[in-house]
Amino acid sequence: MTALLxxxxxLLAGASNGIKKLRELILELAVRGKLVTQDPNDEPASxxxxxxxxxxxxxxxxxxxxxxxxxxxxxxEEISFPLPxxxxxxxxxxxxxxxxxxxxxxxxxxxxTSSGIRFVKVENIEARRITTTAISQFISPDTDELMSxxxxxxxxxxxxxxxxxxxxxxxxxSDLPANTNQALAIxxxxxxxxLQNFLLSQLDSFVSEKTKERARGGAMPNVSLGDLSDLVLxxxxxxxxxxxxxxxxxxxxxxxxxxxQQADSESAIARLVxxxxxxxxxxxxAIDFAANWQRLAEHFHTLFTTENSIDALxxxxxxxxxxxxxxxxxxxxxxxxxxxxxxxxxxxxxSGERKAKKIKELQPLDNFPFDLPTHWGWIKLGSLLTxxxxxxxxxxxxxxxxxxxxxxxxxxxPTVLPSDLKYGPLSSDEASALELHPGxxxxxxxxxxxxxxxxTAVVTDSVSHCAFAGYLIRLRxxxxxxxxxxxxxxxxxxxxxxxxxxxxRTTSGVKNINSTEVSxxxxxLPPVAExxxxxxxxxxxxxxxxxxxxRLSQVRQLNEQLASTLVERVVA
Numbered sequence: 001m002t003a004l005l006x007x008x009x010x011l012l013a014g015a016s017n018g019i020k021k022l023r024e025l026i027l028e029l030a031v032r033g034k035l036v037t038q039d040p041n042d043e044p045a046s047x048x049x050x051x052x053x054x055x056x057x058x059x060x061x062x063x064x065x066x067x068x069x070x071x072x073x074x075x076x077e078e079i080s081f082p083l084p085x086x087x088x089x090x091x092x093x094x095x096x097x098x099x100x101x102x103x104x105x106x107x108x109x110x111x112x113t114s115s116g117i118r119f120v121k122v123e124n125i126e127a128r129r130i131t132t133t134a135i136s137q138f139i140s141p142d143t144d145e146l147m148s149x150x151x152x153x154x155x156x157x158x159x160x161x162x163x164x165x166x167x168x169x170x171x172x173x174s175d176l177p178a179n180t181n182q183a184l185a186i187x188x189x190x191x192x193x194x195l196q197n198f199l200l201s202q203l204d205s206f207v208s209e210k211t212k213e214r215a216r217g218g219a220m221p222n223v224s225l226g227d228l229s230d231l232v233l234x235x236x237x238x239x240x241x242x243x244x245x246x247x248x249x250x251x252x253x254x255x256x257x258x259x260x261q262q263a264d265s266e267s268a269i270a271r272l273v274x275x276x277x278x279x280x281x282x283x284x285x286a287i288d289f290a291a292n293w294q295r296l297a298e299h300f301h302t303l304f305t306t307e308n309s310i311d312a313l314x315x316x317x318x319x320x321x322x323x324x325x326x327x328x329x330x331x332x333x334x335x336x337x338x339x340x341x342x343x344x345x346x347x348x349x350x351s352g353e354r355k356a357k358k359i360k361e362l363q364p365l366d367n368f369p370f371d372l373p374t375h376w377g378w379i380k381l382g383s384l385l386t387x388x389x390x391x392x393x394x395x396x397x398x399x400x401x402x403x404x405x406x407x408x409x410x411x412x413x414p415t416v417l418p419s420d421l422k423y424g425p426l427s428s429d430e431a432s433a434l435e436l437h438p439g440x441x442x443x444x445x446x447x448x449x450x451x452x453x454x455x456t457a458v459v460t461d462s463v464s465h466c467a468f469a470g471y472l473i474r475l476r477x478x479x480x481x482x483x484x485x486x487x488x489x490x491x492x493x494x495x496x497x498x499x500x501x502x503x504x505r506t507t508s509g510v511k512n513i514n515s516t517e518v519s520x521x522x523x524x525l526p527p528v529a530e531x532x533x534x535x536x537x538x539x540x541x542x543x544x545x546x547x548x549x550x551r552l553s554q555v556r557q558l559n560e561q562l563a564s565t566l567v568e569r570v571v572a
Contacts, residue, residue: 019259026251027205030198030244031234033084035251042237045088045193049235052095052192065097065189071230078232087236090193093229097189101161101225102150102180110143117144118178120152122160125169125184128200130158132175144179150186152178155196157187159203162222168203170196185228198241201248202233266306273309277316285373286328289320300548310548315494317541321534322493322524324373333527336377339481340525343383346478350386363520369495376526382519384487387476390445390515391468392430396422403431406468408444411457414488416442418462426467434467439477439484443491446471446512453511454500456491458484473518486531489538490523 029035059065074089083089093099105112105119112119116138124134144151152158156171162183171178180186190199236244276296283289296303304310320326362380372378382388396405402423410417426434436442440459447453456475468474477484490496499521504511526534 019255023255026248027201030248031202031205032081035247036243038084042086042239044086045235045237048193049088049090055192074232087234089232089234092231092233095193096187099185099187099225099229100149101182101185104181105139105143112137113140116140120178120180122164122167122183125167128169130169130175139179147179150180155191157199159185161185165221168200185225193235195241195245197245273303277312281316281319283325286325289325304548310545314545318493321538322490323370324376327533327537329375333529335375336525336527340377343481346480372524376524378522379525381521381523384478384482385475386478388515389474391470391472392426392434393470394424394426396424399423404466406466411442411444411455414458414485415460416457416463431467436464436466438464439479441475441484442468443473443475445473446510448510450501450504450511453504453513456488458488483531483535485535496521
């Protein structure tokens with residue numbers, strides 16, 4: 001069984017959260033008796049149960065522990081797998097001296113201190129140990145004496161029963177003196193029956209899951225000491241426990257090495273990907289980009305093996321697009337210098353055709369983040385707008401009565417989504433003022449997340465009958481001079497995102513950008529025909545990136561299926 005597991009470690013580790021699942025599988029095999037071979041010469045577990053029973057009777061007679069309430073006999077049906085020869089089952093309360101928990105000193109009228117006796121909480125437990133350096137609260141010796149019932153001793157096992165349920169640790173001599181609160185159960189006196197690490201492995205495996213199932217709801221889930229005491233544990237011979245613990249340690253060390261190797265490999269690939277993408281974005285022009293891209297494309301399936309690496313590729317392609325390095329120029333295109341000359345006349349003509357909200361005077365161009373091709377130019381976004389308007393403040397609902405109103409969930413990529421619409425009782429004047437035309441841009445101007453402020457989507461015919469909410473801005477473009485889909489790409493580029501996020505203000509936890517700041521965003525402007533070629537090319541590249549993500553998902557699903565099949569074989 002161990003050989004089957006070891007031979008398939010790469011497969012298990014390659015699945016999603018593979019190493020975490022591998023650790024869980026190792027513990028599961030350990031407590032099922034499938035990790036090491038049984039030895040008929042081992043002293044049977046029944047002898048251990050007799051010893052603990054005799055020991056507890058003696059301690060009760062000596063007045064060292066209280067006589068416990070009689071518990072129902074452990075039922076084999078409470079264990080979902082067959083027991084190996086020489087193993088037994090018993091309730092945790094029967095095979096420990098006692099199980100108790102602490103309390104909060106302030107409920108007894110005692111304050112915490114800055115030094116003294118360590119006060120251990122759930123958050124101070126990590127990797128089966130108490131992280132003493134993380135302890136920030138202490139109690140005085142007098143308080144510790146008052147709370148002597150929960151004073152910790154070497155060999156105690158702690159099990160969290162409130163909040164984060166199922167965290168375990170063993171108490172070492174170096175952790176003392178220490179006390180604890182009611183969120184941690186103290187399991188004491190199990191050494192007659194269990195090696196401590198075997199008990200921890202068992203508590204970390206199926207027992208932990210059973211305990212979580214018993215957890216009561218509320219603001220902080222919890223289990224009672226009675227529930228914990230009633231848990232049925234498996235008891236192997238002590239000699240076999242030693243072999244199991246040694247094997248678990250060996251395989252967990254192997255998991256550590258796999259984890260380190262995986263991290264090193266992922267880090268190395270990430271550095272290589274970044275170096276290649278940096279080289280890609282440093283291309284001098286579209287021809288240089290094409291040559292670098294061809295070299296990169298030959299290794300796509302080796303390099304782009306994570307969502308982060310594919311997202312980095314997308315961002316690099318977007319940066320190349322707005323820098324004028326993605327598509328070659330066409331000498332027959334009208335250069336941007338001529339386009340810039342005719343924009344004022346185009347705006348005047350457009351304003352004559354419809355009543356538009358006046359754009360405030362724009363700041364001068366400055367601080368260009370990168371050089372543009374000679375036939376491109378920089379421009380303020382406001383120069384390309386014929387109108388800029390906030391949405392309605394009217395409260396909307398799902399009644400279906402009134403005008404459909406677009407909200408933040410409708411801001412898709414690249415277009416506005418026509419689903420999940422709310423409705424509002426807009427007046428005819430407001431509905432007219434907030435009408436949408438195909439090619440308009442809707443932008444999020446207000447949100448709790450800075451990453452969503454400035455997100456844009458293009459209006460299509462499917463939503464032209466809608467109005468829009470007040471935390472959105474409608475940008476009506478001079479479409480003869482800028483393609484709305486090109487602008488939507490530009491708004492996602494790194495430099496424009498930085499320009500959007502820099503002036504963001506936070507009011508009552510909500511982040512905002514105003515119309516003046518939007519109008520003064522500085523964008524790179526290519527010839528109109530080149531804008532359209534960039535959009536088409538980016539669509540192809542984004543489709544390729546989506547294919548890479550889809551393939552990655554398929555590979556992971558296949559690994560998951562294979563890993564699940566293997567796990568079923570191993571534990572069968």
